[in-house]
Amino acid sequence: xxxxxxxxxxxxxxxxxxxxxxxxxxxxxxxxxxxxxxxxxxxxxxxxxxxxxxxxxxxxxxxxxxxxxxxxxxxxxxxxxxxxxxxxxxxxxxxxxxxxxxxxxxxxxxxxxxxxxxxxxxxxxxxxxxxxxxxxxxxxxxxxxxxxxxxxxxxxxxxxxxxxxxxxxxxxxxxxxxxxxxxxxxxxxxxxxxxxxxxxxxxxxxxxxxxxxxxxxxxxxxxxxxxxxxxxxxxxxxxxxxxxxxxxxxxxxxxxxxxxxxxxxxxxxxxxxxxxxxxxxxxxxxxxxxxxxxxxxxxxxxxxxxxxxxxxxxxxxxxxxxxxxxxxxxxxxxxxxxxxxxxxxxxxxxxxxxxxxxxxxxxxxxxxxxxxxxxxxxxxxxxxxxxxxxxxxxxxxxxxxxxxxxxxxxxxxxxxxxxxxxxxxxxxxxxxxxxxxxxxxxxxxxxxxxxxxxxxxxxxxxxxxxxxxxxxxxxxxxxxxxxxxxxxxxxxxxxxxxxxxxxxxxxxxxxxxxxxxxxxxxxxxxxxxxx
Amino acid sequence: xxxxxxxxxxxxxxxxxxxxxxxxxxxxxxxxxxxxxxxxxxxxxxxxxxxxxxxxxxxxxxxxxxxxxxxxxxxxxxxxxxxxxxxxxxxxxxxxxxxxxxxxxxxxxxxxxxxxxxxxxxxxxxxxxxxxxxxxxxxxxxxxxxxxxxxxxxxxxxxxxxxxxxxxxxxx
Numbered sequence: 001x002x003x004x005x006x007x008x009x010x011x012x013x014x015x016x017x018x019x020x021x022x023x024x025x026x027x028x029x030x031x032x033x034x035x036x037x038x039x040x041x042x043x044x045x046x047x048x049x050x051x052x053x054x055x056x057x058x059x060x061x062x063x064x065x066x067x068x069x070x071x072x073x074x075x076x077x078x079x080x081x082x083x084x085x086x087x088x089x090x091x092x093x094x095x096x097x098x099x100x101x102x103x104x105x106x107x108x109x110x111x112x113x114x115x116x117x118x119x120x121x122x123x124x125x126x127x128x129x130x131x132x133x134x135x136x137x138x139x140x141x142x143x144x145x146x147x148x149x150x151x152x153x154x155x156x157x158x159x160x161x162x163x164x165x166x167x168x169x170x171x172x173x174x175x176x177x178x179x180x181x182x183x184x185x186x187x188x189x190x191x192x193x194x195x196x197x198x199x200x201x202x203x204x205x206x207x208x209x210x211x212x213x214x215x216x217x218x219x220x221x222x223x224x225x226x227x228x229x230x231x232x233x234x235x236x237x238x239x240x241x242x243x244x245x246x247x248x249x250x251x252x253x254x255x256x257x258x259x260x261x262x263x264x265x266x267x268x269x270x271x272x273x274x275x276x277x278x279x280x281x282x283x284x285x286x287x288x289x290x291x292x293x294x295x296x297x298x299x300x301x302x303x304x305x306x307x308x309x310x311x312x313x314x315x316x317x318x319x320x321x322x323x324x325x326x327x328x329x330x331x332x333x334x335x336x337x338x339x340x341x342x343x344x345x346x347x348x349x350x351x352x353x354x355x356x357x358x359x360x361x362x363x364x365x366x367x368x369x370x371x372x373x374x375x376x377x378x379x380x381x382x383x384x385x386x387x388x389x390x391x392x393x394x395x396x397x398x399x400x401x402x403x404x405x406x407x408x409x410x411x412x413x414x415x416x417x418x419x420x421x422x423x424x425x426x427x428x429x430x431x432x433x434x435x436x437x438x439x440x441x442x443x444x445x446x447x448x449x450x451x452x453x454x455x456x457x458x459x460x461x462x463x464x465x466x467x468x469x470x471x472x473x474x475x476x477x478x479x480x481x482x483x484x485x486x487x488x489x490x491x492x493x494x495x496x497x498x499x500x501x502x503x504x505x506x507x508x509x510x511x512x513x514x515x516x517x518x519x520x521x522x523x524x525x526x527x528x529x530x531x
Numbered sequence: 532x533x534x535x536x537x538x539x540x541x542x543x544x545x546x547x548x549x550x551x552x553x554x555x556x557x558x559x560x561x562x563x564x565x566x567x568x569x570x571x572x573x574x575x576x577x578x579x580x581x582x583x584x585x586x587x588x589x590x591x592x593x594x595x596x597x598x599x600x601x602x603x604x605x606x607x608x609x610x611x612x613x614x615x616x617x618x619x620x621x622x623x624x625x626x627x628x629x630x631x632x633x634x635x636x637x638x639x640x641x642x643x644x645x646x647x648x649x650x651x652x653x654x655x656x657x658x659x660x661x662x663x664x665x666x667x668x669x670x671x672x673x674x675x676x677x678x679x680x681x682x683x684x685x686x687x688x689x690x691x692x693x694x695x696x697x698x699x700x701x702x703x
Contacts, residue, residue: 136626145661153659156625180630183609185577185591187584188627209626210581213662232656235585235681292535298595299545305592306549315683316585355534527584 011052011083018047028251030400031465033087038100041075041090046105048077048086055381055394057085057467058476059112060491061120065148067460071122073099074478075109076465081399085465092122101127108381111501119146119215134208134530137161145216152216165204168194173201176512180209187526193512200515203507205500210530218490223249223458223479224323226487230477231318234494234528239272240470241477241492241528242321247402248477249323252464253456260448261325265403267441268317268330270434271338273471275304277427277434278349280523284424285356287517288365296352300345307341310334325451335442342435353428366421370518372506373418380502384473384495386522389426390418396469408440418506420521460488472496472525494528546599549685551700556690562674566643566694569615572604573695575645576614576638580631581663582621585681586648590618592684603700605691611635616643622654622663623670635671643694645675647687652676 011032012024019040025033036044048054054077062072075088092099101124103109113124114133121144124130135143138158144150167175173196180188190206214233218226230245231238243265250257257265282297305315311334312320320326330338357363372382377390387394395412397405413429415422458481468475473495482488503522507515566573577590593600594607608614611634623631635644646667649655657663667673677690688700 139625150661152661154661156661180627181578181611181634185587185594185607187579187582187587188630209630210579210621210624211626211662212581212622212624212657213660214657216662217657217660229656232583232585232680235583236588238585295596296538296542298592299542299597302549302592302595302597309550309683315589316681318680351534351538355538358534525584527582 011079011086014052018051019044027463028465030084031087032084033089035089035091038090038092041088042100042102042105044088045075045077045102048079048088049106052079054079054086055378056106056108056112057381057474058478058491058493059109059116060478061116061122061146062480062489063120063146063148069094071120073116073122075102076476076478078394087465097121098123098125100125103127107379108498111497118144120144121147131164134211136208137163145213150216152213152220163206165192165206166202168202170196172196189526191515193507193515195512198511199509200507200512203504203515205504207500207526208530210527212531214531215490215492218487218492219482221487222485223252223481223487224454224485226490227321227323230492231316231321233492233531234496234525235316236276237272237470237472237475237494237525237528238316238318239268239321240468240472240475241494243269243403244466244468244470244475244477245479245490246321246323247466247468248464248479250464251466252458252462252479252481253323253454255324255452255454255456257325258449258452259404259446260329261450261452263404263408263441263445264326264330264450265321266405266408267335267438267445268312268320269403269468269470270438270441271304271308271311272317274342274345274431274434275301275308276471277431278304278345280427280520281356281424281431283520283523284366284420284517285362287520288362290356290359290362293352293356296348300348303341303345307338311338322451324454325449327451329450335445339439339442342438346432346435349431363421365514365517366424367419369420369514370506370510370521371417371419372502374416376505377418377502380505381498382502383498384469385423385426385430385471386495386499386502387473388413389415389422391416394474396467396474400467402466402468404441408437408444410437420517423521457485470495472523472528473499492528492531494525494531496524496526496529499524500529545596546602547700548597552683552685552689556675556677556693558675558694559673562643562694563696565641565674566696568641569643570695570697572606572615573691574606574608574613574615575618576608576611576616576634577618577620578611578631578634580619580621580627580651580667581624581657582648582650586620586650589681589684589687590620590647593687598684598688600688600691603688603692603697611637612639614638614642616645617671618645618647619651619667619671619673620647622650622657622660623665623667625662625664628664628670631667631670643674644671645677645690645694646673647677648682649678649680652678655680
């Protein structure tokens with residue numbers, strides 16, 4: 001704890017020396033906030049990003065109406081382990097619609113700022129790419145759904161319009177459009193390849209086909225009523241999203257979670273990681289036409305999902321989380337059942353691993369395919385499996401422990417090469433690590449209550465922030481309370497949102513037939529990205 | 532090679548190792564007649580129009596060795612032009628409305644449309660949102676509805692068998 005305080009102080013001192021006159025505030029545990037004048041923002045952001053190696057974790061806007069006639073823009077930076085979050089806040093009052101873009105110096109801001117432009121109608125001044133992102137071209141001009149004056153159930157009209165893709169021109173260069181509807185059972189999204197002969201020269205991702213207005217729907221819910229919605233942001237990350245949402249609300253309500261509930265939350269989160277990672281290992285092998293491994297992996301995944309069903313009555317573990325803890329306990333008999341199943345699966349999976357890596361033609365497809373360099377990963381703020389395969393040593397479970405991870409520490413897996421094989425290896429190692437964690441949790445789990453009672457009514461404008469390491473990576477939630485228990489603003493950030501732009505660079509230089517393999521090795525959510 | 536064989540022998544047959552249920556399927560009156568040509572083989576094209584991707588996971592679970600949907604003559608096609616049936620998941624978002632109608636046009640007659648999951652049937656939790664245009668049946672005619680959030684793979688199997696007037700997979 002003492003170390004934590006000195007870190008905070010030294011960070012504050014460095015900020016003070018660099019920028020005279022900026023005043024720090026501590027609105028929440030583990031958050032250091034600076035309210036800045038808009039003109040100072042770019043230099044402070046550049047300092048945090050380039051000098052202090054801060055990763056831009058989240059950038060979002062809030063429409064503060066009807067309480068005050070202003071917009072707030074928040075920039076959340078994650079510094080190295082042990083430091084608090086740094087939150088920069090800028091206010092746009094009156095009729096101001098322009099804010100200064102930080103994209104020229106902090107590349108990771110690019111999609112966030114375009115998103116703010118689309119959803120709030122605030123214009124990022126100096127952004128190199130002013131095209132629409134979330135709003136497709138057929139949305140009428142001047143519609144910005146997250147403005148408070150926009151009715152949530154408004155029926156939109158249609159207009160004519162065309163998205164202007166980046167073109168490469170030259171002899172022998174042609175474009176291959178793919179999607180939005182793909183071959184296979186996957187979600188919709190559009191990819192535009194520019195190729196010269198076989199290699200991909202450029203890939204542009206055009207998503208947001210699945211935009212369902214989730215952040216606006218959150219604003220129609222009460223704090224406790226929004227949980228089913230959080231579970232359905234990205235179905236495969238049910239626990240990741242619902243846990244992150246619960247934690248954000250709990251921080252807002254100043255709730256202490258019983259120790260047993262914290263252990264069980266980790267338990268469920270690791271179960272979710274297991275079935276998804278095993279499925280991904282199989283799917284990566286399947287995309288190299290190695291169906292044997294896919295068959296075995298999908299069999300093991302099915303066993304795990306049936307286990308989930310027996311534990312929670314839902315194959316996706318839906319309905320298990322609650323504000324303040326969990327809805328139902330996992331009794332000792334069921335824990336034993338889980339451990340027995342995992343013992344079998346661990347052995348089963350280890351056998352399969354040795355079969356996979358004995359296959360030279362398979363590893364040949366995986367190595368040097370779809371390399372995401374550490375530099376590119378860092379510039380995009382890549383997180384999760386994708387980041388850890390490219391040398392980005394970040395795991396929320398270790399760096400900002402939540403649930404039971406402070407008492408059951410995780411061994412973070414790290415690979416440096418950034419190719420498909422590295423992403424496969426991260427998943428395989430994390431499967432073993434998750435099984436180890438579940439065993440450890442089982443050994444140390446305390447008895448006691450599983451839910452804490454809520455006895456606090458938040459003031460409008462109070463907020464909570466939380467991060468969870470879901471199987472895909474860091475899930476972030478920012479929840480601000482509104483009037484009588486409603487949500488004023490809920491910002492959801494699935495790891496896919498930061499990793500999608502990075503895949504555009506991992507594909508360059510590869511051939512189109514390898515793209516499905518690269519895409520599978522990233523395995524990003526379209527639903528969580530599009531919201 | 533020896534290792535692979537040993538692994539396969541040790542694993543044995545896993546097909547059919549799942550808990551059986553009686554699902555609730557709601558279909559339009561003419562659906563059985565429409566499905567008659569597909570009794571021995573049915574090719575499905577899955578279209579996601581805005582689901583949370585849980586329905587997709589359950590659809591792909593159908594192809595795993597445990598459910599092994601191919602044993603009932605059901606294949607998943609990569610293109611709507613090869614499909615007999617469209618399985619549509621998710622509420623239809625404003626951005627997916629036109630692609631869905633395109634897919635429907637591209638699918639040759641005779642064809643079935645199956646709305647999979649609560650969102651496709653009545654928009655589920657996303658009902659009313661500015662970005663959602665309504666359930667699938669608002670845009671294209673729907674023949675079969677398989678409720679659930681998401682429906683379990685066994686429910687999907689049962690529904691597909693019942694629409695094709697085949698015996699329930701649980702009774703085999």
